[in-house]
Amino acid sequence: xxxxxxxxxxxxxxxxxxxxxxxxxxxxxxxxxxxxxxxxxxxxxxxxxxxxxxxxxxxxxxxxxxxxxxxxxxxxxxxxxxxxxxxxxxxxxxxxxxxxxxxxxxxxxxxxxxxxxxxxxxxxxxxxxxxxxxxxxxxxxxxxxxxxxxxxxxxxxxxxxxxxxxxxxxxxxxxxxxxxxxxxxxxxxxxxxxxxxxxxxxxxxxxxxxxxxxxxxxx
Amino acid sequence: xxxxxxxxxxxxxxxxxxxxxxxxxxxxxxxxxxxxxxxxxxxxxxxxxxxxxxxxxxxxxxxxxxxxxxxxxxxxxxxxxxxxxxxxxxxxxxxxxxxxxxxxxxxxxxxxxxxxxxxxxxxxxxxxxxxxxxxxxxxxxxxxxxxxxxxxxxxxxxxxx
Numbered sequence: 001x002x003x004x005x006x007x008x009x010x011x012x013x014x015x016x017x018x019x020x021x022x023x024x025x026x027x028x029x030x031x032x033x034x035x036x037x038x039x040x041x042x043x044x045x046x047x048x049x050x051x052x053x054x055x056x057x058x059x060x061x062x063x064x065x066x067x068x069x070x071x072x073x074x075x076x077x078x079x080x081x082x083x084x085x086x087x088x089x090x091x092x093x094x095x096x097x098x099x100x101x102x103x104x105x106x107x108x109x110x111x112x113x114x115x116x117x118x119x120x121x122x123x124x125x126x127x128x129x130x131x132x133x134x135x136x137x138x139x140x141x142x143x144x145x146x147x148x149x150x151x152x153x154x155x156x157x158x159x160x161x162x163x164x165x166x167x168x169x170x171x172x173x174x175x176x177x178x179x180x181x182x183x184x185x186x187x188x189x190x191x192x193x194x195x196x197x198x199x200x201x202x203x204x205x206x207x208x209x210x211x212x213x214x215x216x217x218x219x
Numbered sequence: 220x221x222x223x224x225x226x227x228x229x230x231x232x233x234x235x236x237x238x239x240x241x242x243x244x245x246x247x248x249x250x251x252x253x254x255x256x257x258x259x260x261x262x263x264x265x266x267x268x269x270x271x272x273x274x275x276x277x278x279x280x281x282x283x284x285x286x287x288x289x290x291x292x293x294x295x296x297x298x299x300x301x302x303x304x305x306x307x308x309x310x311x312x313x314x315x316x317x318x319x320x321x322x323x324x325x326x327x328x329x330x331x332x333x334x335x336x337x338x339x340x341x342x343x344x345x346x347x348x349x350x351x352x353x354x355x356x357x358x359x360x361x362x363x364x365x366x367x368x369x370x371x372x373x374x375x376x377x378x379x380x
Contacts, residue, residue, distance in 0.1 A: 046247075053251055057294070067295035075294065077257035078250035085247070 021207060028213030033107070036100035037206070043093040044195060047131075050086040051188065058138070060184035062177050065140035090132055097128045108219070109212040117205040120198050127195045134187035140180060148183070149175055263292060265379035271316075274371045277308040282330045282337075282348060284319065289377065303327060304364060304375060305337070307348060316364035316375045317350045323357040337361065 010016050057076065059068045072079035101121060104110050110118035137148040152175075156166030171178035226234075269287050277283050282305040291298050303319035319327050319337075326341035336353055337346040344355030351360050365376035 049247070049251075053254060056255065059295070064295055071295040075258075075261070077253035079254055081250050082247075082254055 025207060025210065027211055030211070030214060033103045034211065036096055036103055040093065040097050040100050041199065041203075043089055043096060044199065047086060047089050047093060048192065050082050050089065051192075053082045054086055055188060060138065060180050062140060062180060065138065065180060069139055090135060094128055094132055097125055101125055107212065108215050111212075113209055114205070114212065117202060117209070120202045120205070124195060124198050124202060127191050127198065131187060131191050131195070134183045134191065137180060137183045138187065145175060148179070258294070265289070265291065265377070267377050268367065268374045269377050271304075271306060271373040271375055274308070274312075274314070274368060274373055277306050277314070277373075279308045279310050279312075280348075281332070282307045282317070284330070287377075302377070305330060305361075306373070314366050314368065314373060315349055316366050317346075318362040318364065320362065321357060322359045322361060323355065328361070 006015070054072065057068055057072050057079070059065060069083070072083055074080075104118065104121065133148075133151060136151075137144045152166050152169045155169055156162040158165055167173060169179075170176070171182050267289075271285050285304045285306050286301060287304070288299050288301050291300065305317045305319055307315040307317060309315065317337075319329075321328050321339040321341065321344055323339065323342055323344050326339050328337040328339045328344070328346060330336075331338050334345075335348060337348075337350075338344070339355065339357070342356050344357040345353040346357070346361050347353050350363065367374045367376065
């Protein structure tokens, strides 16, 4: 029964071909350092799921942001767990993505013909850091407020256009409801959409070109 | 490749991956269900005895309006609601506590001594001094709060809304 259903679907969707291309492709003999990319993808999905969960109760306004998080932590079953996973997962994701970059760099995997994979990877690294920066403001407590004040001020030190960048980031001269709303929007819509798109391109190239082997002494 | 009677490496890894995935999915999935549905099952205790004051403050036969506030918390938002109660002391010393909320459409009724009735400003419902229906569109007499007298101090029993 299952076999027949699968065969019927496979004939129309090419499931076996997808499986063979994506998961059963040939890879050189590699080690555990080569799992960091999959780990990054897993963490992105985990952050996505827990983030969607948090958005059920979180409200991005100065009046309610802090209180709605208190409600998540104390008022709802397992809210502490989902927020905890999102919180620690964020730090872990920055760490893992960074190690993924280091591995690629030290193993020389960014070289021809994989330069463009590297470029999309760099964009993904910056987007991940951007997710960390925008997400840090959302709890709207003292730490979040002043960390964002400092962070946007640093962006303000750019010569000539610094003040302009600073005010665009904040949506005004000071941190306000406008800042919180735009950081929230960027955190849950703009950056995740961009990350998903770039992961798509990144993975397409990994599958198309294949992964590089561990460099040898005479390479 | 020789056929081995044992599980192949690939089979072993598949089973371990599936098992680990199931455990991780359950660890997040089951709490996630609780997270999503738990507000539906939270009952906030609204019931309370509200102190109204010494009985000596009230004159027999003259309804006196007593106002109090109750705070309800929905999620992360606090709402303060005001309530009014007419305290009616009887000749025999017993006390009636009548909600000033009209039983028709919840407007607030006012005691009019000259008419000897509570009159609703919205649709002219009239209630007698002890809350009974005199005239108007209201379906039932004024609602009563349970009362308690301890050391000549009156309290009323608030049960919500």
